[in-house]
Amino acid sequence: MTARAAWLAIAGLMLLAPHAAGAQAYQCRMPERLSPLPPVKRPANEPRRVLPVTGYTLALSWSPEFCKGREDDARQRLQCSRDHGEFGFVLHGLWPEASGPRYPQYCAAQPARVPQSVVRSLLCDMPSPRLIEHQWLKHGSCMARDPASYFRVSTTVYRATRIPDMERLSRRPLTYGMLRRAFAQANPGMQPDTIAIKANARGWLQEVRICLGRNLKPNACPRHVRQPRGDTMIKIWRGL
Template sequence: MFVSPVFAEEKATAAKGKTEYILAVSWQPGFCEIRPTRKECAGQTAERHDATHFSLHGLWPVKKSYCGVSADIKARDQKGDWLDLPQLAMAEETAAKLKVAMPGTQSGLDRHQWLRSGTCHGGTAQDYFSVQLRLVEDINGSAVRTLFAGRIGQDVTEGEVKQAFDDSFGKGAGDRVRMRCQKAGGRSVVTGLTIGLSGDLSASAGLSSLILAAGDTDFKCAKGTVDAAGIQ
């Protein structure tokens, strides 16, 4: 989703706000390079959607977690056996889309994210994940995904990623983004991005306005390799 230069300049004049939520997306080949034993990593191939698109990791309200969750369920969640947690109620179509957008559902990541963060969202699991599917679709329809897909096997830099966000979501959007990298052998591998958001997530607000309403953050990883699917 690209914005016109006029729209971008108008948004750039808005006062920088306070970040209310963090949207986390994974570059799954890099994530799996670090965690090859995860269920969602065992079957990853170059043909799978998550080999060339960002995957959904989670949507976290800042400084809120486990809202109304019993101590017993919280303890089970923190133990890490997420597939033992209660299944989530949502429409079949939403569940099917989530399996593609969030490969971590194979490890119960959706159940964990719902308990830790979704319970603070103020709606149902259907509402919570529908919002996230819309947001990650916007990321994957942007110049950011184009940049990463075109650099598989090569490095991306802070400047390039920030520029792709600015081009797609308005001037200053890149200042609300942090790139996560981890060491794999002698390489610094990109494992994902976290993006600051602020505003009413239950409304039909576009990702651009949600990003530009958030506060700035440090980018952290100045350069990293965009990994290809499969353990290198």
């Protein structure tokens, strides 16, 4: 069985399992029609890298921090204008990993475009058509033969992830270690060492990344994923 076939077989089993609703979009109401995007291309300085997949990373972007200062940016209007809903964690992507710090990317020489029907179905999870196209081109093409399969599994893993009470966490002194433990406590089978946190230079939360094994279950993050000490302080912007 090929790596892609094995991944899809595991994904099929996950789709049959019960999971928690990933209610991270409040009153999501996307437009009926989307303007078509020009093709998203591989940057000239980004090589194709076809490597054996040893695990995955689920990347969750904290939307209030991303949207700070982008509320009037036409390119981010679906996510940040509040005209189409308000968002907590949105799906940044499900990324393949390999042994060591280099990861597979841009694996398909001529990847298919993401169908508009698939884009529409994803917008309450990933409120950016350009991000959707980019994730398929860079990451999904290394994991599945078609965009629908890749995003079906990505959203299943995302929606199965329980989110701790971010409102409560944002109102107290908080450390990296405390935030990792909060995610682990909310998700059976997850441990603090399976969670990596990304903050900006000012110490505000940007992203939570969950390390997964080849079976798409939480797995200890590899050693090259370096993190600040657990007692390092971090802040959460609520978008107010």
